[in-house]
Amino acid sequence: MSRIGNKPIQIPPGAAVELDGSTAVVKGAKGTLRVGIPAGIRVERQDSKLVLRRDSDEHRALHGLARSLLANALKGVTEGFEKHLDIVGVGYRAEVKGQTLVLALGYSHPVEFPLPPGISASVEKQTHIVLRGVDKQAVGQVAANVRAVRPPDPYKNKGVRYTGEPLKKKVGKAAAGAAKQ
Numbered sequence: 001m002s003r004i005g006n007k008p009i010q011i012p013p014g015a016a017v018e019l020d021g022s023t024a025v026v027k028g029a030k031g032t033l034r035v036g037i038p039a040g041i042r043v044e045r046q047d048s049k050l051v052l053r054r055d056s057d058e059h060r061a062l063h064g065l066a067r068s069l070l071a072n073a074l075k076g077v078t079e080g081f082e083k084h085l086d087i088v089g090v091g092y093r094a095e096v097k098g099q100t101l102v103l104a105l106g107y108s109h110p111v112e113f114p115l116p117p118g119i120s121a122s123v124e125k126q127t128h129i130v131l132r133g134v135d136k137q138a139v140g141q142v143a144a145n146v147r148a149v150r151p152p153d154p155y156k157n158k159g160v161r162y163t164g165e166p167l168k169k170k171v172g173k174a175a176a177g178a179a180k181q
Contacts, residue, residue, distance in 0.1 A: 005063030028077025
């Protein structure tokens with residue numbers, strides 16, 4: 001029995017949900033999202049709540065997934081999602097030019113990262129990037145792509161990392177050899 005799939009979803013004020021067969025269109029103050037509902041899952045509206053039911057146990061794996069996707073869409077169109085990234089390194093910095101994030105990360109050239117539609121970025125203190133959007137998956141994927149431009153180096157702790165991401169600094173070759181003697 002799916003515990004997550006059985007939890008009702010509260011429709012927040014200012015959001016509207018239109019059920020159209022296998023698609024739910026979620027509208028809110030920040031935008032509109034379309035969520036596909038898998039076959040075998042029904043969405044029922046009860047007052048100001050949405051309840052997801054499954055036809056049989058064959059669709060048990062999709063029950064919680066469909067509920068989470070719908071709940072994330074409702075949260076996205078009302079509150080939005082954001083990811084915070086930190087840039088660590090001497091001379092490393094970022095700036096936003098229109099819909100492009102320009103990163104100076106120690107390469108011989110600045111890296112221009114075009115932001116997809118629906119995603120906005122702001123740079124605070126040249127080393128802190130905040131990505132915002134309505135779609136949780138899109139915001140997370142853009143954050144992962146920005147981090148992949150210069151992932152954190154375990155030896156020098158330089159690179160792009162999520163804010164609060166724990167990093168374990170590794171000991172270099174010279175220090176490891178000196179420790180044995």
